[in-house]
Amino acid sequence: MNERILAGRYRLQEAVGGRSDLWRAHDEALGRQVAVKRLAAGVTEDRRRQLEPEIAKAAGLHDPHLLAVYDAVWEEDVFYLVTEDLEGDSLARYVRDQSKVEPERAVDLICQLAGAVVQAEKNGVYELSIDPKTVLIDEGYLKVIEYGPLATASRAQSTREQIHTVGVLLYELLTGNGWSDLAPTRQVVQDVHQALAAAQVHHSWLPERMESIAHRALGLLAEGGYQSMQELHKDVKAVRHAIGQAADLLGERGQTGSKASAGGVSPVEQVRDTVLGAAQEGMAKVAQVRKMEFVKQMTEKSTPxxxxxxxxxxxxxxxxxxxxxxxxxxxxxxxxxxxxxEFQGKEVKMPNLINKTEQQAVQILTENGFPQNRIQWVYKPTDERLTEGKIYQQSVDPNTQVVTGEQMIVLTVNGTMTDGQTAGESNGSNGGNNPNGQESVTAGVVPDLRGMSQPDAEQMLLKLGYRYSFEIKSGGDTPAGTVYQQQPAAGSKAEQGARVTFYVNQ
Missing domain, CATH: 1.20.5 (Single alpha-helices involved in coiled-coils or other helix-helix interfaces)
Incomplete structure (x- = not known):
């Protein structure tokens, strides 16, 4: 495109990501790179008077985790917003690529995200979205880009939705599992506990605090859920402060440790005692009120x-x-x-299926009495070549006592589905005449899942008694997060227990 100059100073250079409403530009007056976004056309004078206070609030925000707003440009009836130019990837892609992070790293990311919301609200900006798909991350640094005049009406989240989003993000960061609204509460609690128990944490108090924050954010506790983002941010900030304080003390002790060894106590032991003592003292002072309820519940259960x-x-x-x-x-x-x-209904130890192929896993489970209609498959490729085509996550840990046939076993495979894999048992085309998936719900007939969200498709199939597998990847013309293809085709006859495979647009 030919270069165009807005307001006599912003030279538009190139469209970003093939979009027609977002450009990289050069600010000729200040000599810096900026981004220019066209927010609205056909703006009336009344609408302009409504937008100007919102723009002023956004421009007055000075938080490192909120996209900086520099200027507003009005050309006739078209409205442009000039912001900082950002690099980076979406937080959703980062979480998917990382699979699982250390608890200290999860604390840092959650604190950045919650802090951005709190800062916006302090300045009177409440229309804000922290959906991981629209939050950018560059070298571990988060930027919320949809707030105030930049937030679309369809994406602005309520406080409850924001808190739940943080809880889901924390669950995925700690466990490496994808979130499903159909997951039973007991399973979610167990996933978080086992992930923290297996993590190599440097602070003995951290797992307990992280479990409490995750449970409250997800609303898993009968009482004591977070009522505001300020409350959640205060808890997470306290944990991050204690981690940082402990790290600083460790560094200081490391420089003078050789002198302390003469007193009969090793430098390592002194550093350990000092770090843990300071961290626990700091947590007690900063988050004592929030911790009392959780500690009381745990104490009543464990202390006679x-x-x-x-x-x-x-x-x-x-x-x-x-x-x-x-x-x-x-x-x-x-x-x-x-x-x-036969063996179904027998209590057995869950076998270890990690690094097994699908065929091997099915054989092992069958030999142990697990019916195939209680096995669900999820295909989630990673960059790990050693586990390609093999299982790298299982919903029930090895050696856990389970009753065969009562619990659904979810196995995650590193790779995509092929005709030779289990999920390719049915080869029907993606037919059907119901793009919204609302008509065909007859038992024995495969429903039309196209256009449904992943949780809605799962719930529909479970209701009709089908097994299912799904894969998240780019393709089709449906919105992101919705089903664009399925096997067998909608309207096909299939008995209960048959497998239905569907593909969710990334």
């Missing part, structure tokens, strides 16, 4: 209270009776289930 010997005797009798009843019930249920389905 002093009671009279009579109460202990009564408790022992009740325990024997209840345990006997549960054993009798479980034995009866197991006997009934096994009678109908």
């Amino acid at each position: 209270k002093k009671r009279s010997p009579l109460l202990y005797a009564l408790a022992a009798v009740v325990l024997v009776i209840v345990t006997g009843g549960l054993w009798w019930t479980a034995s009866g249920e197991e006997a009934t289930t096994v009678a109908h389905g």
Whole structure:
């Protein structure tokens, strides 16, 4: 395109990402690179008077994690906004590529994101989106780009949605698993706990604090969920401050450690004691009120209270009776289930399926009594070549006691689906006449999933008794996050337990 100059100073150079409403430009007056975005056309004088205060608020924000607004340009009835020029990738892609990060790194990212929201709200800007698809990250540095006049009405989030977005992001950063609204609460709690237990943390108090923050952000606690982003940010900021304080102390001690060794205590032990003591003291001062409720709940569950010997005797009798009843019930249920389905319904240890192929995993699970209609497949490629075509995540940890046939086993494969893989059992074309997926919900008939979101498609298939696999990749002409292809085709006849594969547009 021929270069064009706005307001006599902004020379438009090239469109960004093939878009027709966003350009890189050069500010001739100040000699710097900027971005120019066309926000609206056909702007009336009344609309202009409404927009100007919003632009002034946005331009008055000075936060490193909010896109800086430099200028507004009005040309006849068209409105342009001049902002800083950014590099980087979307936070959603970063999370997908990283798979899982250390808890300290997750704290830093969440603190940046929540802090941007708090800063915007302090300046009277409440229309804001922190959807990972629209937040940019460059070398670990976050930038929220949709707020105030830059936020579209369809993407601006309520406070509750923002808090939930932070909770989902924290879950994915810690566990490396993709979030599903259909995941049972117990499974989510277990995923977070196991991920933190397996992480190599340098602070003994960190896993407990991270679990509390994740549970409150996701609304998993009956009481005590976050009511505002300020409250959430205060908790995360306190954790990050304690981590930073401990790191500073460790650095200072490292420089003088050789002198301290003469006192009989090794420098490593002194640093450890000082770091942990300072971190715990800092957390107690900064976040004591928020921590009391969580600690109280954990203490009531784990610490026995002093009671009279009579109460202990009564408790022992009740325990024997209840345990006997549960054993009798479980034995009866197991006997009934096994009678109908061989090993199905038997309590076994979950086998280790990591680095196994799909065929190997199916064989192992079948030999252990797991029915194939309780196995779900997710295809999520990574850059790890050693596990290509193999399973690198399983929803139930190895050696965990499970009852076959009762729990859905979700296996994540590094790669994409091919005709030779399990998910390629059905080769029907993507037919059907229902682009919205709202008509065909008859039992025994595959519904039309095209246009549905991933959770809606999962819920529809589960309701009809089908197994399913899905893959997230670019393709089709449906909006991002919606289904654009499926196998078998919509309207095909398939019995309950049959597999339906669908593809979600990235």
